[in-house]
Amino acid sequence: MAADIDIDDEQGDEPRWLSPEERAAWLAVTAFATKLPGALDTQLQRDAGLSFFEYMVLAVLSEQEDWTLQMSDIAQGASASLSRLSHTATRLENKGYLIRTRCPGAGRRTNATLTQAGYDKVVESAPGHVETVRRLFIDAVTPEQLIAIRDGGRAVLRQIDAKDFYTDVALGLRD
Numbered sequence: 037m038a039a040d041i042d043i044d045d046e047q048g049d050e051p052r053w054l055s056p057e058e059r060a061a062w063l064a065v066t067a068f069a070t071k072l073p074g075a076l077d078t079q080l081q082r083d084a085g086l087s088f089f090e091y092m093v094l095a096v097l098s099e100q101e102d103w104t105l106q107m108s109d110i111a112q113g114a115s116a117s118l119s120r121l122s123h124t125a126t127r128l129e130n131k132g133y134l135i136r137t138r139c140p141g142a143g144r145r146t147n148a149t150l151t152q153a154g155y156d157k158v159v160e161s162a163p164g165h166v167e168t169v170r171r172l173f174i175d176a177v178t179p180e181q182l183i184a185i186r187d188g189g190r191a192v193l194r195q196i197d198a199k200d201f202y203t204d205v206a207l208g209l210r211d
Contacts, residue, residue: 072172079168084161089116090124091161094133094150098158103150106139110148133157 054062077088084091092114097103105113111121125148128134133154139145150158177185 075172076165076168080161080165083164084157086157086161087124089114089120090128091158091165093121093124093128093148094154094158095162097134097148097150098155100150103155104147107136107146107148128154131157 073088080086080088080091086094093110096110096113097105107118107121107125110116111118114121116124125134125136129136131153132151134148134150137147137149139147174182
């Protein structure tokens with residue numbers, strides 16, 4: 037009989053509600069994750085005429101030895117869809133900041149390569165962006181809090197996708 041079955045609460049019968057401390061931490065993280073990119077976007081739009089995502093695409097390319105990456109690698113590294121990246125790449129191409137070329141071989145792979153104008157734009161935009169990152173984030177926390185945020189962020193990202201090589205690279209866990 038079904039009535040004789042003892043359902044253990046630990047197996048999910050009752051939600052594991054957040055404690056007041058857990059809820060406060062969760063709400064702070066969601067506000068942080070929502071508001072910081074918007075603030076960075078506002079500064080970059082105002083000072084450089086770039087969105088935060090456009091800047092990140094250019095910055096990722098500028099860090100490559102040959103200023104080139106496959107579009108799929110950029111999308112994965114930026115946690116963006118190929119569609120979003122493609123629209124952004126079109127805007128950046130129209131501004132003369134990057135070019136796209138087909139990868140040799142089979143498949144529909146495409147490379148994005150930073151142009152000299154794109155590199156110059158990143159170099160010009162970086163000081164204001166870094167100052168904003170410093171003012172809104174780095175200087176707002178203690179060195180101990182910064183380490184805790186880093187470590188906590190790494191742990192959460194590993195829960196989301198433990199096999200994400202690009203996340204590991206961005207976090208400095210792999211070369």
